[in-house]
Amino acid sequence: MKKFIPVCEPTLRGKELEYVTDAINSGWISSAGKYIQEFEEKFSQYCGVKYGVSCSNGTKAIHLALMAVGIKAGDEVIMPSFTMIGSCNPIVQIGAKPVFVDSELKTWNMDTEQIEKKITTKTKAIMIVHIYGHPVDMDAVLKIARKHNLIVIEDAAEAHGAEYKEKKAGSLGDIACFSFYANKIITTGEGGMVVTNNEKWAEHAKKLRNHFFGEPRFLHQEVGYNYRLTNMQAAIGLAQLERIDELVGARRKNAQLYNSLLKDVPGIKLPVEEPWAKNVYWMYGLVVDKPFPLTMPQLRDELQKRGIETRTFFIGMHKQPAYAHLGVQGDFPNTEYLEKNGFYLPSSSHLTEEEIQYIAKTIKEIYTGQRT
Ligand SMILES: Cc1ncc(COP(=O)(O)O)c(C=O)c1O
Known part of the structure; x- marks a missing residue:
């Protein structure tokens, strides 16, 4: 691998x-x-x-x-x-x-x-x-x-x-x-x-x-x-x-495998698919919160050390220095929660089952290692 x-x-x-x-x-x-x-x-x-x-x-x-x-x-x-x-x-x-x-x-x-x-x-x-x-x-x-x-x-x-x-x-x-x-x-x-x-x-x-x-x-x-x-x-x-069905199918299959492997990790919230939706999981996102023992940035660091690249979720538009002149009013608590706790795992369509198994196993090991 x-x-x-x-x-x-x-x-x-x-x-x-x-x-x-x-x-x-x-x-x-x-x-x-x-x-x-x-x-x-x-x-x-x-x-x-x-x-x-x-x-x-x-x-x-x-x-x-x-x-x-x-x-x-x-x-x-x-x-x-x-x-x-x-x-x-x-x-x-x-x-x-x-x-x-x-x-x-x-x-x-x-x-x-x-x-x-x-x-x-x-x-x-x-x-x-x-x-x-x-x-x-x-x-x-x-x-x-x-x-x-x-x-x-x-x-x-x-x-x-x-x-x-x-x-x-x-x-x-x-x-x-x-x-x-x-x-x-x-x-x-x-x-x-x-x-x-x-x-x-x-x-x-x-x-x-x-x-x-x-x-x-x-x-x-x-x-x-x-x-x-x-x-x-x-x-x-x-x-x-010409291959879009295959590429979408691969994204969905990868997400199903991630879901099945990560569903029982305490404090990790998985992406959903509403009954009326077909989610194509462009990026496979996770939200990390208590009782997971690490914060999102700490978990990302640990994954990076083990060769797994990830990316944080977006920072809200209301907080962008580039938009300071707009004088945005109001509170955006959920956007800020997602920014603080959300990130995504490797999501290429051609990820192998073995790679996904490795990523999920690594997250579980980090969880267990930090908890004890
Ligand atoms: C939601 C959303 N809108 C717009 C864009 C802009 O697309 P592009 O990078 O092709 O300009 C992106 C690109 O990543 C996006 O994720």
Whole structure:
């Protein structure tokens, strides 16, 4: 067995090299070419929506989605405090205001019961994030959104293949964003995609992605961006997409094995799967609390010494120095609890059973060793 088990690695074991080589041989190495179109069509189809607009990363996908639906400076967007900053930066960069909602401690997702009281006359959208691959309770979100005429944006960067009541992430709100960073369930190295059933928004996002070229070509109606994905990246994405069921299945199988091995360790809280959810366990997270004899950072240190790389959960958006100017109000006790106690174990799709056995055994040994 490897002496070092990284927290996450891409699984590039399909036709990635073949397709990239083909893209290079064809000379189509920038942002036109057959792989772009095929990747957009097949990924949006996989999600169960009509349109896919690929782009250079997940953060740009969120920026494009926000602009496509018309979020402007001064608007408010309700979103979870417990997320990765890529969810939030595009809101701030537009000049809109993120309004944070605390998490609930079961799924670690935004607490939907706290959304409604955050709505003001400036609220335009709710952005949900399917944290670590567990979908948000969408019926609750959609009910509020429809009542208040708000757009629902899904940040599905961590949730390729996740399902809510048998509908896939990406098809659960009005518009959705994915990341294809190297640690994601499928990857293009760097990359992202906006998916939606709204043709107008998809067309708008497509133009914003590419300098808002117009008719004639060099007449631009809006300030656009260069957020394009390359044909070479899309070639990798297509090869990954061909194996997405296998990759999602592997993540789920790994989680089941972790669950069965760790379920009786006192003080370790495992990730859940609500009855209405298909969790894809993008990252296999744990929450450590009493009576576990070590704190989360101490446990991570012990694991690191034994060749097991881990990563802490997110630090809440409300605490980010970068957002000091926003003057965030309110308390976010669950986000802070998760930050203090949560971390994730190695989660690559190609982890072996032996590696998972070793990791679980090591945690149990640390528990026993420290207790006595
Ligand atoms: C929830 C969430 N949103 C957005 C992003 C941003 O994606 P990218 O890194 O591709 O810009 C990430 C990436 O890790 C993420 O986890």
